[in-house]
Amino acid sequence: MIKTMNKKNRAQAMVEYMVLMSLALLLLSVILYLMLSHISGSSIELNIDTAQKSVNRLRDKSDFIYLLGYPSKTETRITIPSNVERFYVKGDLILMRVAVASLSDKSHTDVYAVVRGDLEADFSSICSPDCTPGNYMLVIEHNPPPADTINLTVRNV
Numbered sequence: 001m002i003k004t005m006n007k008k009n010r011a012q013a014m015v016e017y018m019v020l021m022s023l024a025l026l027l028l029s030v031i032l033y034l035m036l037s038h039i040s041g042s043s044i045e046l047n048i049d050t051a052q053k054s055v056n057r058l059r060d061k062s063d064f065i066y067l068l069g070y071p072s073k074t075e076t077r078i079t080i081p082s083n084v085e086r087f088y089v090k091g092d093l094i095l096m097r098v099a100v101a102s103l104s105d106k107s108h109t110d111v112y113a114v115v116r117g118d119l120e121a122d123f124s125s126i127c128s129p130d131c132t133p134g135n136y137m138l139v140i141e142h143n144p145p146p147a148d149t150i151n152l153t154v155r156n157v
Helices: 002-068
Strands: 073-080 084-101 106-121 134-142 150-155
Touching: 002 073, 002 084, 002 106, 002 134, 002 150, 073 084
Parallel strands: 106 150
Antiparallel strands: 073 134, 084 106, 134 150
């Protein structure tokens, strides 16, 4: 009789141990999921902030060169984050389309700036067709009259 009670006690202890471990694993899974979603959100916010800083830097430098007039010229370094889908200049608009992926769908946000003058640029070395993340040196120069436009070119480093 004593031997059977030991087996019952051991079996009950094992079941309790398995229930306790299951609850601990469930709690750990929830914590890991929350941490990973927070890290993913922080990464997306960082990429949007980097894109905003690059677009603002281009806007400020382009406005500066536009106000100085021909033959003004300067250089600036910009950073293209890893999730940029599109980067282009048209007229007085500088635009970076940044992917904002979630678990359920894929969406994007546009980071843009409007400058004082008309811009001309060819960013095919950065985005052709997919954008390559990294640091790029851009030359910003005022074109001679009568064009009165600002030319943005990627300088090979």
